[in-house]
Amino acid sequence: MIEGMGADLRRLLRAGPGGVELAAVDPRSRPGLTAEQGKQWARERRSELGRELARQQEMLFASAKTAAPGSAAARRRVLLVLQGMDCSGKGGTVRRVVGAMNPIGLRVTAFGPPTEQERERHFLWRVARALPSAGQVGVFDRSHYEDVLIARVRQLVPESVWRGRYDEINQWESELVAGGVTIVKVMLHLSYREQTERLAARLANPAKHWKLDPSDLDERTRWGDYQEAYAELLARCSTDAAPWYVVPADRKWYRDWAVTELLLATCRDLGLRYPPATVDVAEFQRRLAATAQWGTGPGKG
Amino acid sequence: MIEGMGADLRRLLRAGPGGVELAAVDPRSRPGLTAEQGKQWARERRSELGRELARQQEMLFASAKTAAPGSAAARRRVLLVLQGMDCSGKGGTVRRVVGAMNPIGLRVTAFGPPTEQERERHFLWRVARALPSAGQVGVFDRSHYEDVLIARVRQLVPESVWRGRYDEINQWESELVAGGVTIVKVMLHLSYREQTERLAARLANPAKHWKLDPSDLDERTRWGDYQEAYAELLARCSTDAAPWYVVPADRKWYRDWAVTELLLATCRDLGLRYPPATVDVAEFQRRLAATAQWGTGPGKG
Numbered sequence: 001m002i003e004g005m006g007a008d009l010r011r012l013l014r015a016g017p018g019g020v021e022l023a024a025v026d027p028r029s030r031p032g033l034t035a036e037q038g039k040q041w042a043r044e045r046r047s048e049l050g051r052e053l054a055r056q057q058e059m060l061f062a063s064a065k066t067a068a069p070g071s072a073a074a075r076r077r078v079l080l081v082l083q084g085m086d087c088s089g090k091g092g093t094v095r096r097v098v099g100a101m102n103p104i105g106l107r108v109t110a111f112g113p114p115t116e117q118e119r120e121r122h123f124l125w126r127v128a129r130a131l132p133s134a135g136q137v138g139v140f141d142r143s144h145y146e147d148v149l150i151a152r153v154r155q156l157v158p159e160s161v162w163r164g165r166y167d168e169i170n171q172w173e174s175e176l177v178a179g180g181v182t183i184v185k186v187m188l189h190l191s192y193r194e195q196t197e198r199l200a201a202r203l204a205n206p207a208k209h210w211k212l213d214p215s216d217l218d219e220r221t222r223w224g225d226y227q228e229a230y231a232e233l234l235a236r237c238s239t240d241a242a243p244w245y246v247v248p249a250d251r252k253w254y255r256d257w258a259v260t261e262l263l264l265a266t267c268r269d270l271g272l273r274y275p276p277a278t279v280d281v282a283e284f285q286r287r288l289a290a291t292a293q294w295g296t297g298p299g300k301g
Numbered sequence: 302m303i304e305g306m307g308a309d310l311r312r313l314l315r316a317g318p319g320g321v322e323l324a325a326v327d328p329r330s331r332p333g334l335t336a337e338q339g340k341q342w343a344r345e346r347r348s349e350l351g352r353e354l355a356r357q358q359e360m361l362f363a364s365a366k367t368a369a370p371g372s373a374a375a376r377r378r379v380l381l382v383l384q385g386m387d388c389s390g391k392g393g394t395v396r397r398v399v400g401a402m403n404p405i406g407l408r409v410t411a412f413g414p415p416t417e418q419e420r421e422r423h424f425l426w427r428v429a430r431a432l433p434s435a436g437q438v439g440v441f442d443r444s445h446y447e448d449v450l451i452a453r454v455r456q457l458v459p460e461s462v463w464r465g466r467y468d469e470i471n472q473w474e475s476e477l478v479a480g481g482v483t484i485v486k487v488m489l490h491l492s493y494r495e496q497t498e499r500l501a502a503r504l505a506n507p508a509k510h511w512k513l514d515p516s517d518l519d520e521r522t523r524w525g526d527y528q529e530a531y532a533e534l535l536a537r538c539s540t541d542a543a544p545w546y547v548v549p550a551d552r553k554w555y556r557d558w559a560v561t562e563l564l565l566a567t568c569r570d571l572g573l574r575y576p577p578a579t580v581d582v583a584e585f586q587r588r589l590a591a592t593a594q595w596g597t598g599p600g601k602g
Contacts, residue, residue, distance in 0.1 A: 062511040095403045102396045104411055104442060108404045141405060196593045203586055209578035210363040217588050277510035285504050287518050292497045 005032060006265020009258060015187075015244040019235025022227050027191040027250040032258070042257040049260045050100030056264065057137055059272035061105045064135025066275040075180030076270065079131065079138040080263060083145050084188030085226060086216045087198035088249050090141045093188065097259045098139050107132040110141040123147040123165065124172055131181065144169060145185075148233050153225045166236040173242040183242035184266045186259055187230060188249035192223055306333060307566020310559060316488075316545040320536025323528050328492040328551040333559070343558040350561045351401030357565065358438055360573035362406045365436025367576040376481030377571065380432065380439040381564060384446050385489030386527060387517045388499035389550050391442045394489065398560045399440050408433045411442040424448040424466065425473055432482065445470060446486075449534050454526045467537040474543040484543035485567045487560055488531060489550035493524055 012031040033042070060076065067073035080098070082090045094108060109130040118126045124144055132138025148169070152162045173183055199216065202208040219226065238244035245262055249255045277284075313332040334343070361377065368374035381399070383391045395409060410431040419427045425445055433439030449470070453463045474484055500517065503509040520527065539545035546563055550556045578585075 066511050091405065094405050098404050099400070101404075102392075103399050103402075103404060103407050103409045103440070104392065104395050106404050106407075106409070108407070110405055139404070196589065199589050203582060203589065206577075207575040209582065210367050210576045212578050212580045212582070212585055214580050214585070217585065217592065220592055274508040275511045276507075277513050279513045279515050281504060281510065281513070284513055284515070284518065288497065288500050288504065291518065291521055292501075 006261040006268065008032060009261045010243075010245065010265055013245040013247060013258065013262070015234040015238040015246055017238065017240075019231060019238065020246050022189065022231050022234075022246070025189055025246055025248060027189050027194060027248045029248045030251065030254045031248065032261075033254070039251075039253045042253045046096075046253075046257045046260050047100075049257075049264055050097070053097075053260060053264050053267065054101050056267035056270075056272055057101045057105050059274055060137070060267065060270070061102075061135040062275050063272055066278050072180060075134050076182070077132045077134055077136050077138065077180060078182045078263075078267060078270075079140065079176070079184070080259075081140045081143045081145070081183065081185040082188065083143060083149070083186070083230075084249060085190050085195060085223075086213075086219060087195045087202075088188035088190040089252060089255050090188060092252060093186075093255060093259050094139060094141055096256045097263065098137075100260070101137060105136050106139065107136050108139040108141065111143060111146065123151075124168070128172075131176070134180070144172075145233055145237075149226065149229050150219070152229050153219075153222050166233065169237055170239055170242075173237075173239070177241040182266055182270065184262055185238075185242060185244045186262065187234065187244060187246050188255060189246050190249045192220075194250040195220065307562040307569065309333060310562045311544075311546065311566055314546040314548060314559065314563070316535040316539040316547055318539065320532060320539065321547050323490065323532050323535075323547070326490055326547055326549060328490050328495060328549045330549045331552065331555045332549065333562075334555070340552075340554045343554045347397070347554075347558045347561050348401075350558075350565055351398070354398075354561060354565050354568065355402050357568035357571075357573055358402045358406050360575055361438070361568065361571070362403075362436040363576050364573055367579055373481060376435050377483070378433045378435055378437050378439065378481060379483045379564075379568060379571075380441070380477070380485070381560075382441045382444045382446070382484065382486040383489065384444060384450070384487070384531075385550060386491050386496060386524075387514075387520060388496045388503075389489035389491040390553060390556050391489060393553060394487075394556060394560050395440060395442055397557045398564065399438075401561070402438060406437050407440065408437050409440040409442065412444060412447065424452075425469070429473075432477070435481070445473075446534055446538075450527065450530050451520070453530050454520075454523050467534065470538055471540055471543075474538075474540070478542040483567055483571065485563055486539075486543060486545045487563065488535065488545060488547050489556060490547050491550045493521075495551040496521065 009032045030037075060078065063073045064076055067076075082093055084090055098106065098108060107130070111126065111130075114123075114126065127140065127144045130138070130140065148162050148165050151157050151165075152159075177183060202211055234244050234246065247255055247258045247262075310333045331338075338346075361379065364374045365377055368377075383394055385391055399407065399409060408431070412427065412431075415424075415427065428441065428445045431439070431441065449463050449466050452458050452466075453460075478484060503512055535545050535547065548556055548559045548563075
C-alpha cells in the first residue's frame with residue numbers, strides 16, 4: 001500500500017472555520033512539497049497515488065454492493081466538488097485525477113448556466129439529481145456554489161436570496177453527510193496573470209477555439225468581486241462535515257498531485273476494506289472443480 | 302494523427318447479417334495481428350490509440366456543444382454495448398479501453414438483474430434512461446440484450462415474448478441511429494476453459510471474493526444454451542445501422558486492443574473536427590490584451 005501525505009496536506013490546505021485570506025495564498029506556491037519535489041516527482045507520485053485511489057474506489061464500490069441493505073456501508077459514497085475561475089483547471093483535474101479511477105464507479109457532472117427548467121426550481125434541485133449512487137465517486141465540475149458566486153457577482157437574484165443560500169447549502173450538505181455522502185470541496189486558486197496566459201494559449205491553439213466564450217472575458221473584469229465571493233463561501237461553508245480546501249492552481253502538476261492526495265486521504269478515512277465473500281468459498285471451489293471438465297459444447301476454446 | 306487498422310478489423314470481426322458460427326471462432330485467436338504483434342506490441346499500440354480516442358471524444362463533445370440547436374451535430378453521440386459471459390472482461394474493457402477517455406464525456410452504466418420497478422416496465426425502459434447525452438460516449442456493461450439471453454435461457458418470460466424482442470430491439474436501435482446515436486456492439490467471446498481459469502483466479506484472491514456470485518456457476522451449467530442465444534441475437538440483430546462485432550476475449554491484451562480499434566474506427570467515420578470559434582478571435586485577442594495588465598486586485602499571483 002502506498003502511503004500518501006494526505007492527512008498533512010489537508011491540514012495545510014483546509015479553509016478554517018473562519019475562512020481564508022485568499023490574497024495571502026500564492027497561487028504559484030506548493031504547500032507540502034520540499035524544494036526538491038518538483039514537477040517530475042509530483043507526476044510520478046500522482047501516478048502511484050492514482051492506482052491507490054482506484055483501489056480505494058473499488059473497495060467503496062464493493063462495500064456498497066455487498067453491504068446489508070440499509071446499513072451505513074450500503075449508502076456510502078464520495079463527492080468531490082470542484083470550483084475555480086475559468087482556466088483554473090477543473091477540466092484538467094477531472095481528466096487526470098478523476099481519470100485514474102474506473103469509469104464504472106464514477107458519476108461526473110459539469111454544471112453550466114442553468115437551463116430554463118432548472119431556473120424554475122430550487123437551486124439545489126439540479127445538483128441533488130446529479131449525486132453519486134451508493135458506492136460511487138461523484139464529481140461536480142462547478143456546483144451549487146455558483147449560486148453564491150456568479151449569482152452574487154452578477155446580481156442574478158436579490159441579495160437577500162443569495163445571502164440565505166450559505167445556510168441552505170450547509171444544511172443540505174450536512175444532510176448528505178448524515179446520509180452517507182463524504183464531501184470534499186476544492187477551490188482551484190488561480191492567479192489573474194496565469195488566467196491571462198492560459199486564455200492566450202487557447203487563442204493560439206485552433207483545437208481549443210471552441211472553448212472560447214465571451215463571458216470568460218466579462219467575468220475577468222469582475223475578478224475582485226469573485227475573490228470576495230469565494231472568500232465568503234470559504235468562510236461560511238467550510239464546515240467540519242464538508243470542508244473546503246484551497247489548492248494553489250497556477251502549477252498544473254501541483255494541482256493534480258494535491259487534489260489526488262486530498263481525495264485519497266478522504267477515502268482512506270473511510271477505513272475501506274475488500275469485503276469478504278458473500279458465498280461459501282469452499283463450496284464454490286468444489287462446484288467449480290466439478291464443472292471444470294465440461295468441454296464439448298459449442299464455442300469452446 | 303495515429304492511423305489505426307480499425308476499418309479492416311471491423312470487416313474481420315463483424316457479425317454478418319446471417320450471424321456467426323460461434324463454435325468456429327477461436328476465443329484465443331487474434332484476428333488482424335501478425336505473429337510478431339503480441340502482448341507488448343498490442344499494449345503499446347492501445348496506449349497510443351487511447352490518446353487518439355480521447356481526442357475523438359473531445360471533438361465529439363466540442364461539436365455537440367457548439368453545433369446549431371437541432372442540427373445533426375448537436376444530437377450526435379456514441380454508444381458502446383458490451384456483452385459476454387461472466388469473466389469475459391466487460392469490466393476490464395471499461396477500465397482500460399473506456400478509461401482512456403475523459404470522464405466528463407462518458408456515461409457508463411452496468412445493468413444487473415432488473416429491479417422490481419424495472420420489471421414492471423418495458424424491457425427497453427431502463428436502457429433508454431441510460432443513453433448518453435449529445436456529445437457523450439455511452440457504455441453499457443450488459444444491456445437490453447440480457448432480455449434475449451438470460452431471459453431466454455432461464456425462461457423468465459414466455460418464448461413468444463422473447464422471440465418478439467429481436468424485432469423490438471432492431472426497431473428501437475434504428476430509431477436511435479436516426480436520432481444521432483452511433484452504436485457499436487461488442488460480444489466478448491470467451492472459452493469455457495478460460496472462464497474456469499478466471500473463476501479459479503478469483504477464488505485465489507481474497508480481494509476479489511466480493512465478486513463471487515453463486516449464479517456465476519449456475520449460468521456456467523447452461524453454457525451451450527447461452528452460446529445458442531448469442532448466436533441467435535448475432536444473427537438477428539447485427540444490422541447495418543447497429544452492427545455486432547465478435548471479439549475473441551481469452552487474451553485480455555487482444556480484447557483491449559481490438560475494442561479500442563473498433564471504437565476508434567467508429568468515431569473516425571463521424572468525420573469529427575474541432576469546431577471553429579463561436580467568437581471573433583481577433584476581438585477576443587484584443588480584449589484579452591486590454592485586460593492583461595490588471596494587476597492589483599486581491600488574490601493575484
